[in-house]
Amino acid sequence: MKSNPYLSFRDNAREALDFYQSVFGGTTAINTFEDFNASEDPEEKNWVMHGQLEAPSGLVLMMADTPKSMEYSPGGSMSISLSGFLKEKGELEGYWNKLADGGQVIMPLEAPVWGGIFGMVVDRYSVTWMVSISDDNETS
Known part of the structure; x- marks a missing residue:
């Protein structure tokens, strides 16, 4: 079993994913809300529904943008x-x-x-x- 951090953002998960790639290296993959026809708000269609970074060290970071219809707390408590x-x-x-x-x-x-x-x-x-x-x- 693996445990992977899953980070939430409001509308800048793509920017954060690029930043973490510059920190840890590795490869990224992104799926948008539009990719899955899951966008309730047209402004959110290109937001990240699931993003992932796999670093050479073995670190895997996952992340997504939180739609405006959902509560969002930057940084959370972890x-x-x-x-x-x-x-x-x-x-x-x-x-x-x-x-x-x-x-x-x-x-x-x-x-x-x-x-x-x-x-x-x-x-x-x-x-x-x-x-x-x-x-x-x-x-x-």
Whole structure:
């Protein structure tokens, strides 16, 4: 079984998908509401009904635009955690720097009291990310 984050946006899922592809690399796929004849509002026909990013690291992000007829809360109440070991420090720091660009750092990426390296950032799309880098002999 896999667990994949599914992110909701109002009308900028396509823009967010492009941003996350620039952060993590990989390939994207998009289906619009029009593709499935599921658009109730003509303005929403080209909105993303389902978008997906498959990154080389194995990360899969899914996302969609939320129609105006549905309630939408930017960012919600969840965080996405990216975890790795010191050998992946450069890769994780690269993700961190790109996610922080245009976002807000909540906790700088630095050594916390429990060891390793940890930070929290809210990206430009109001998604909260936690980055955790453990010593090689610890579990992530």
